[in-house]
């Protein structure tokens with residue numbers, strides 16, 4: 652199944668696990684794992700480094716005004732950014748984070764202002 656749209660079958664050996672339509676549209680998914688902190692969450696691992704997150708999605712995250720959606724394929728404390736180029740299409744969270752979406756968006760925004768090479 653395509654990692655981006657979760658609907659169509661992925662192209663065999665496509666490096667990002669996408670269907671033809673998502674690959675053609677340049678859509679990508681980046682997954683992040685969060686760890687709980689005393690005040691909310693912090694990114695603990697991700698498919699983009701802090702620097703790359705800022706570069707690819709920093710502005711889009713600051714301007715994001717939508718609501719993250721809960722998706723059952725995500726488990727534990729994981730979330731995903733769905734990007735089309737530099738446009739942030741959506742944020743998806745695991746069902747366990749569904750009631751904490753504001754804290755998730757905050758953790759992603761805070762991650763995007765860090766400049767370290769690794770989490």
Ligand SMILES: [Zn+2]
Pocket residue numbers: 653654655656657658659669670671672673674
């Ligand atoms: Zn797709």
